[in-house]
Amino acid sequence: MNESPALRIDTTSTTPVYRQIVDGIRSQLVEGRLAPGDALPTVRDLALELGVHFNTVAEAYRLLSAEGWLDLRRRRGAVVTARDTPQAPPKARQIFADKLRQLAAQVRAEGLTRHTVADELDALSAELRGEN
Amino acid sequence: MNESPALRIDTTSTTPVYRQIVDGIRSQLVEGRLAPGDALPTVRDLALELGVHFNTVAEAYRLLSAEGWLDLRRRRGAVVTARDTPQAPPKARQIFADKLRQLAAQVRAEGLTRHTVADELDALSAELRGEN
DNA sequence: GTATAATGTATAGAAACAATGTACAAAAGA
DNA sequence: TCTTTTGTACATTGTTTCTATACATTATAC
Numbered sequence: 001m002n003e004s005p006a007l008r009i010d011t012t013s014t015t016p017v018y019r020q021i022v023d024g025i026r027s028q029l030v031e032g033r034l035a036p037g038d039a040l041p042t043v044r045d046l047a048l049e050l051g052v053h054f055n056t057v058a059e060a061y062r063l064l065s066a067e068g069w070l071d072l073r074r075r076r077g078a079v080v081t082a083r084d085t086p087q088a089p090p091k092a093r094q095i096f097a098d099k100l101r102q103l104a105a106q107v108r109a110e111g112l113t114r115h116t117v118a119d120e121l122d123a124l125s126a127e128l129r130g131e132n
Numbered sequence: 133m134n135e136s137p138a139l140r141i142d143t144t145s146t147t148p149v150y151r152q153i154v155d156g157i158r159s160q161l162v163e164g165r166l167a168p169g170d171a172l173p174t175v176r177d178l179a180l181e182l183g184v185h186f187n188t189v190a191e192a193y194r195l196l197s198a199e200g201w202l203d204l205r206r207r208r209g210a211v212v213t214a215r216d217t218p219q220a221p222p223k224a225r226q227i228f229a230d231k232l233r234q235l236a237a238q239v240r241a242e243g244l245t246r247h248t249v250a251d252e253l254d255a256l257s258a259e260l261r262g263e264n
Numbered sequence: 265g266t267a268t269a270a271t272g273t274a275t276a277g278a279a280a281c282a283a284t285g286t287a288c289a290a291a292a293g294a
Numbered sequence: 295t296c297t298t299t300t301g302t303a304c305a306t307t308g309t310t311t312c313t314a315t316a317c318a319t320t321a322t323a324c
Contacts, residue, residue, distance in 0.1 A: 014151075016311060023234040030237035042271065053313050058272065067241065074272045075320040088243030096239045097252050102155040103235060104256060105162035107228045109199065111220030114260040120229050121257040124236060128250040146310095148282060174300065185284050190301065206301040207291045 009050050017052050021060035029069050029080065032131075040070070040078040141182050149184055153192035161201050161212065164263075172202070172210040 007024040009017055028034045040046070043061060047054035061078050064070045068083040104117050139156040141149055160166045172178070175193060179186035193210050196202045200215040236249050 018311075019146075023238065026241055027230075027234050027237040030240050031233070044271080055273090055314085056312060059311090061272085069241075072272065073320085074318070075270055075322095077271065085241070086243045088239075092239060092242055092244055093248060093252070096235075096244060096249070097255075098159075099235060100252060100256055101163070102159050103228075103231060104260070105159040106155065107220075107224060108162045109158055109201075109217070110224055111218045112224055112228060114263075116225060117228070118257040118260040120225070120232060121253045121260070123229070124232055125250040125253040125257070128236070128246040128253070131246075150282075176300080187285085187302090188283060191282090193301085204301065205291085206289075207299055209300065 007046075007050060009052065017050075018056050018059045018063070021046075021050070021057060022063050025060070025064060026067075026069065029064075034080050036080050036082045038080045040080070042077050139178075139182060141184065149182075150188050150191045150195070153178075153182070153189060154195050157192070157196060158199075158201070161196075166212050168212050168214045170212045172212070174209050 007021060009020055011017075013020065015023075025034070025040070034040070040061070041049070043054045043057040047057045050057070061070055061072055065072050065078075069080065070078045071081045072078050104121075108114065108117060139153060141152055143149075145152065147155075157166070157172070166172070172193070173181070175186045175189040179189045182189070193202055193204055197204050197210075201212065203211045203213045205211075236253075240246065240249060
């Protein structure tokens with residue numbers, strides 16, 4: 001436990017730091033790289049590693065806890081919990097489709113080609129269909 | 133021209149309105165649904181349609197203009213310009229891959245299945261490979 | 265058992281940001 | 295030249311983000 005979560009904080013991004021932390025850790029949770037029972041670094045340790053204030057990490061942990069991923073207790077730290085996946089609201093799929101296109105549009109505007117974007121989509125799709 | 137850009141503003145989202153506007157319009161630009169020469173609604177018209185202040189739309193237009201998509205002139209409105217796609221920075225692909233996984237993780241956490249997510253990825257990939 | 269130290273929590277403040285209100289500037293057309 | 299239509303500038307207000315500091319809780323040492 002306490003292995004490094006391999007998070008990279010982009011201080012130039014418009015996405016707030018605490019949400020970058022949430023998004024990064026949630027990826028690992030969903031992908032199973034963090035499993036129930038695993039301990040996360042303490043808020044102070046991770047804050048030091050990322051170069052931010054520990055309250056910023058604490059806020060991220062709190063959000064993940066509110067989503068049901070973490071069990072937070074004083075003096076014991078943050079531990080990954082088992083979690084029932086909720087039922088997705090009806091519109092979730094359409095909203096995802098829209099966000100996906102907006103993300104693709106953004107990186108295409110930055111210069112990534114249709115082909116490159118499609119390759120990455122295929123790669124992730126294959127991962128999703130192959131794993132577990 | 134002045135056709136409705138079919139933007140939906142989600143006031144519950146944490147993404148600021150002006151960026152929702154930017155993201156939505158950029159999608160249409162990248163996908164060719166808005167082409168050079170097309171006129172966008174005036175800031176006041178689009179603001180009325182979206183239910184926000186016209187300065188909020190103006191800010192969105194300014195960002196798109198800074199990205200090279202729009203030509204803004206008083207009394208004439210916003211017109212889509214021809215634009216050279218820049219060269220993507222070297223890390224762009226990896227950053228995109230990360231963001232893609234974070235987006236997928238987010239919606240999977242909300243309850244979308246691996247299968248559904250993969251289907252949407254495939255659908256967009258097919259669009260990208262098929263069009264033009 | 266009690267003291268101590270390690271950990272998350274609470275609250276306040278400063279700075280940046282988002283959205284608005286209002287006034288202004290430019291330019292097309294009457 | 296006047297008026298109207300459009301984008302622009304700037305101040306204001308509320309919100310968000312991040313930090314600083316103090317506090318509460320609890321496992322462990324002894």
